[in-house]
Amino acid sequence: MRTAPRYTCDDAARLAAEVYGIAARAEPLPSERDQNFRLWDAGAQFILKISNRQEERAILELQNEALRRLTAGGTGLEWARVVRDRRGREIAEAGGHFVRLLTWVEGECFANVRPHSPELLSSLGRGLGRIDTALADFDHPAAHRTHAWDLRHAETAWEHAGRLPEARRGLVEPLIEAWQRVDWSGFRTSIIHGDANDYNVLVNAGPRGHSSHVVGIVDLGDMLRTATVCELAIALAYAMLGERDPIAAGACVARAYHAEYPLTDSEIAALYTLSAARLAMSVCHAAWQTAEAPGNEYLNISNASAWAAIEALSKLPAGWADEVFRRACAGPMRDLADARRAHLGPSLSLSYREPLHIIRGWRQHLYDASGRAYLDCVNNVAHVGHCHPRVVAAEAGQAALLNTNTRYLHENLNEYLARLAATLPPPLSVIYLVCSGSEANELALRLARAHTGSDRVIVVDIAYHGNTSALVDISPYKFNGPGGRGKSAHVTVVPVADEYRSVRWRGTVAEAAAHTGAAAFFCESALGCGGQVILPRGYLREAYEAVRAAGGVSIADEVQTGFGRAGTNFWMFETQGVVPDIVTMGKPIGNGHPIGAVATTAEIAASFANGMEYFNTFGGNPVSCAVGLAVLDAIRDEGLQENARATGEYLLGELRQLAERHRTIGDVRGQGLFLGIELVRDRGTKEPAAEEASELVNRMKELGVLLSTDGPFHNVIKIKPPLVFSRDDAGVLVSRLEEALAVPPFPHL
Ligand SMILES: Cc1ncc(COP(=O)(O)O)c(C=O)c1O
Numbered sequence: 001m002r003t004a005p006r007y008t009c010d011d012a013a014r015l016a017a018e019v020y021g022i023a024a025r026a027e028p029l030p031s032e033r034d035q036n037f038r039l040w041d042a043g044a045q046f047i048l049k050i051s052n053r054q055e056e057r058a059i060l061e062l063q064n065e066a067l068r069r070l071t072a073g074g075t076g077l078e079w080a081r082v083v084r085d086r087r088g089r090e091i092a093e094a095g096g097h098f099v100r101l102l103t104w105v106e107g108e109c110f111a112n113v114r115p116h117s118p119e120l121l122s123s124l125g126r127g128l129g130r131i132d133t134a135l136a137d138f139d140h141p142a143a144h145r146t147h148a149w150d151l152r153h154a155e156t157a158w159e160h161a162g163r164l165p166e167a168r169r170g171l172v173e174p175l176i177e178a179w180q181r182v183d184w185s186g187f188r189t190s191i192i193h194g195d196a197n198d199y200n201v202l203v204n205a206g207p208r209g210h211s212s213h214v215v216g217i218v219d220l221g222d223m224l225r226t227a228t229v230c231e232l233a234i235a236l237a238y239a240m241l242g243e244r245d246p247i248a249a250g251a252c253v254a255r256a257y258h259a260e261y262p263l264t265d266s267e268i269a270a271l272y273t274l275s276a277a278r279l280a281m282s283v284c285h286a287a288w289q290t291a292e293a294p295g296n297e298y299l300n301i302s303n304a305s306a307w308a309a310i311e312a313l314s315k316l317p318a319g320w321a322d323e324v325f326r327r328a329c330a331g332p333m334r335d336l337a338d339a340r341r342a343h344l345g346p347s348l349s350l351s352y353r354e355p356l357h358i359i360r361g362w363r364q365h366l367y368d369a370s371g372r373a374y375l376d377c378v379n380n381v382a383h384v385g386h387c388h389p390r391v392v393a394a395e396a397g398q399a400a401l402l403n404t405n406t407r408y409l410h411e412n413l414n415e416y417l418a419r420l421a422a423t424l425p426p427p428l429s430v431i432y433l434v435c436s437g438s439e440a441n442e443l444a445l446r447l448a449r450a451h452t453g454s455d456r457v458i459v460v461d462i463a464y465h466g467n468t469s470a471l472v473d474i475s476p477y478k479f480n481g482p483g484g485r486g487k488s489a490h491v492t493v494v495p496v497a498d499e500y501r502s503v504r505w506r507g508t509v510a511e512a513a514a515h516t517g518a519a520a521f522f523c524e525s526a527l528g529c530g531g532q533v534i535l536p537r538g539y540l541r542e543a544y545e546a547v548r549a550a551g552g553v554s555i556a557d558e559v560q561t562g563f564g565r566a567g568t569n570f571w572m573f574e575t576q577g578v579v580p581d582i583v584t585m586g587k588p589i590g591n592g593h594p595i596g597a598v599a600t601t602a603e604i605a606a607s608f609a610n611g612m613e614y615f616n617t618f619g620g621n622p623v624s625c626a627v628g629l630a631v632l633d634a635i636r637d638e639g640l641q642e643n644a645r646a647t648g649e650y651l652l653g654e655l656r657q658l659a660e661r662h663r664t665i666g667d668v669r670g671q672g673l674f675l676g677i678e679l680v681r682d683r684g685t686k687e688p689a690a691e692e693a694s695e696l697v698n699r700m701k702e703l704g705v706l707l708s709t710d711g712p713f714h715n716v717i718k719i720k721p722p723l724v725f726s727r728d729d730a731g732v733l734v735s736r737l738e739e740a741l742a743v744p745p746f747p748h749l
Contacts, residue, residue: 012037019085019092045104058142063220073134078216105216107202121252123213129260143191143225151230163287172280179277186266187227195222196235229267233274241305247321248371251328258329272321282306317362324371361386364722375705380720383588384634391591394630403623412625430605432598433620437559437586438466440596444582448520448553451607456519458492458512462530477529496530500667510546518551525572528560531711532676540576556580563588567645567672593627640723644672651730662741675719688713699740
């Protein structure tokens with residue numbers, strides 16, 4: 001390692017007086033290589049740069065020449081002016097060192113200004129784009145060099161990878177490997193600034209809330225001729241530091257750069273890899289330099305933030321950042337909402353005031369096209385995690401081999417039926433495979449009718465069981481909702497057994513059964529649309545007994561609640577100590593692949609087997625069965641049911657504590673990872689706070705957490721995340737809720 005000359009402040013002041021004839025106060029500035037001092041003269045400020053002994057004079061000349069170019073280049077940024085010494089030299093010599101005096105560029109370091117607004121990030125990209133435009137036809141013999149920070153020759157940094165702490169080396173290796181795959185042959189080359197790091201970028205930090213922008217980029221010490229794209233990649237590495245959404249921040253910078261100095265497709269494709277590689281270089285160098293010079297504070301700060309960024313990036317799904325950068329440079333896209341409206345049936349709403357454009361899912365996160373990540377707390381379909389590799393591989397593998405209907409023999413079908421049946425208590429041994437929750441409930445309805453000879457149905461108020469005509473008729477959520485035609489004669493509605501609202505539930509199903517006689521009793525094992533209601537202990541036992549006594553059958557709709565979400569049990573009905581006559585499944589069963597299933601008893605199945613075939617073109621096909629098996633494997637092998645229990649219990653406790661601090665929260669309830677937060681305006685009257693709930697959900701989205709509302713009064717926040725949801729995620733959810741509830745209209749206790 002090269003050693004810098006050691007000057008004191010007094011030395012620097014003396015030097016300034018002797019060489020430049022200015023009487024100034026000196027203060028040291030942090031620097032990796034040279035010694036830099038900030039000088040205060042009577043009215044002006046300067047930076048005195050004492051170059052390392054071995055620093056070539058030609059490189060200083062390159063910097064001076066570049067400064068002249070940039071000053072004339074219409075960058076919109078302020079550039080230092082080189083002050084000549086008493087003898088008229090731009091580069092002085094003193095004590096065996098080269099000395100330069102530059103005028104001071106005023107500004108706050110980008111690193112010290114938070115938050116980084118989109119305007120600020122854009123101004124960084126714009127400034128860099130203009131710098132590279134100004135330097136595009138500039139050349140200088142001294143620029144034809146490499147140095148330790150040359151991203152094109154990062155192999156010198158990788159030599160130090162062995163010095164990285166072993167536990168973290170695994171985070172850096174993929175970044176190095178990705179860098180090694182970069183094809184440099186297609187990139188343009190030019191002289192670049194090469195070090196737009198967060199301490200070299202200066203910002204006109206105004207008062208808080210004032211929109212700041214980049215005013216200057218200092219320190220041309222790393223200038224060299226290399227692939228032009230490195231300029232932006234280096235800046236991106238630092239722009240991503242400390243950001244909640246590093247890719248969104250990077251995309252902002254890249255978009256503005258591209259508008260000034262258009263990147264080529266291959267440069268865009270390499271951007272993310274190169275910026276991540278720059279972070280990897282940073283920690284490799286730090287590992288080396290720390291070994292050489294322990295206690296360098298400047299190093300420690302930048303090293304910690306680089307590691308934090310590397311760690312955050314390591315959690316992002318493959319390919320997403322590249323895609324966001326590609327989209328950022330592709331210019332304004334067609335308005336997706338408009339295009340969607342042009343042809344999509346209008347009976348479908350979008351979530352959130354500002355709809356999301358999600359382009360990637362990974363585990364418990366969704367990722368949008370602008371570079372933002374969202375903790376998905378509401379998607380109970382991506383049960384074992386979005387895009388679970390095992391499920392994806394099973395699906396792709398079988399799709400490449402065969403996908404046909406169930407009129408042929410196939411191992412996948414047999415194995416899946418057996419595995420699914422094994423999750424159910426006897427006598428639920430017969431299974432029908434279908435393609436959705438609606439198809440499952442539709443079939444359950446037919447099974448019940450065939451078995452009881454009655455088309456009467458008892459349903460719970462506010463329930464939703466599916467989108468077919470017959471199911472809309474048994475879904476109060478629909479038939480009593482907007483556009484609904486009201487209750488049909490064959491349907492009896494019982495109240496939501498809501499203990500928080502002290503609804504009387506004992507005997508309600510029995511009364512209905514006594515009134516209807518043999519009927520199908522449809523009931524979710526915990527109520528979703530009803531408002532994330534956990535049924536009172538004994539509710540299903542009493543209801544099932546009454547229904548059976550009247551000659552009817554009980555159907556557990558486990559479309560939302562099944563497959564381990566309950567935590568203590570695989571099926572939510574098991575938490576009630578009952579066995580239904582029919583169980584319907586959907587959503588999580590295929591982790592997003594369209595599968596549904598109905599399980600019943602041999603006796604009911606026999607009643608249905610009246611000669612009319614039940615054929616389902618796609619139900620039970622080999623691909624669906626492969627997917628279903630992979631989902632069951634993932635639940636088992638990753639301990640997801642137990643995770644739902646432990647994480648759910650923890651989250652419930654945290655939410656209850658949150659309720660102690662926010663009187664908007666009237667009730668917190670849950671079983672496993674099926675939870676609800678009911679918002680009220682008044683804890684005494686329990687007046688529902690529907691608008692507030694909607695406001696909270698929208699705010700949470702802005703804070704990067706996805707939730708939704710439901711319940712008879714639309715005031716219940718639903719929490720039903722993928723089962724890979726962790727304790728840390730629970731912590732994030734609760735702290736963001738705290739943040740969102742901190743400002744009106746939400747009162748404090
Ligand atoms: C409880 C319940 N049952 C059935 C369905 C219908 O399932 P699908 O949309 O897969 O047809 C849903 C869907 O939201 C549901 O929540």
